[in-house]
Amino acid sequence: MHAPARPIDDIVVHSVLNDGTAVCLRTIRPDDAGLLRAGIQKLSAESRYLRFFSPAPAMPDAVIERLVDVDGHDHIAWGAICTECEGEPAIGAVHAVRHKAGAGGDEMRVGEYSIAILDAFHGQGLARMMTAALLVDCLAEGLTTLDVNILSENHAALGLIKAMGGTRKEESRGVAEYVIDVAAALEAGVGRFNAESREELGLLDALAAERGQVACVALRINPDVDALTHAKISTGKAENKFGIALDPARAIFREATRWPALRIDGLHAHIGSQLLSLDPIREAMARVAVFAGELRASGTAL
Secondary structure: OOOOOOHHHHOOEEEEOOOOOEEEEEEOOHHHHHHHHHHHHHOOHHHHHHHHOOOOOOOOHHHHHHHHOOOOOOEEEEEEEEOOOOOOOEEEEEEEEEOOOOOOOOOOOEEEEEEEEOHHHOOOOHHHHHHHHHHHHHHHOOOOEEEEEEEOOOHHHHHHHHHOOOEEEEEEOOEEEEEEEHHHHHHHHOOOEEEOOHHHHHHHHHHHHHOOOOEEEEEEEOOOOOOOOOHHHEOOOOOOOOOEOHHHHHHHHHOHHHOOOEEEEEEEOOOEOOOOOOHHHHHHHHHHHHHHHHHHHOOOOO
């Protein structure tokens, strides 16, 4: 029996990696078994060993079933998809699984964290991006602490956990145990959220208000510029589904008080990948710069 859908389950966050690759993040669904299975098979033997403590090229059906058995409360999971890659494959997944209730039957506020990213996308900021989405979701669902079990030789994961303020508990037989305070990790890892819809602004506002904080947000602008690249990886034209057109963006800044827990103080844009000329980038940045000047002239601080 599937859990009821949550508002956050309808949100797809479009972003770009450090190298400009377009990706989207969304919650993992029970029907994602095929995507996860294909993704695991693409991991190198070393990456599979570091994530699953086994180099086996394929995981048993029972493992796949557990990974997609996501209810958004006791098991929270986000996946990343490369939207400009052929077939739009899954390239990463991050999970938080709540520990079972204690002897008194009280719901646990502690869970276990895990993450896996395809080797070709290592070092591009995807781990932090996915983890930020997961941490926001965890706070909304009352998960305040995450345990992490990492092989001591997994230096990349250790670096990520330490960067989030994780504290070491112990190490046994080559497995290091860390604890992450979710709120502290979110503060350490997220300086500004990128948003490209009113729905995303509403969700961020509610989560920030719940914590009594103000979150900084940058709007992704669609400058309506042709990147002169393949249609499947062009993201800056008006007919593309990415970003907010200038007129709707103006309306959002005019109505910014509708989201009192947000400080909408940034702009960003991504018009496509594998560009053969800098001219489209120059045109896009010129249009965004004019819009930024317009906002500043009206009193908006960017």
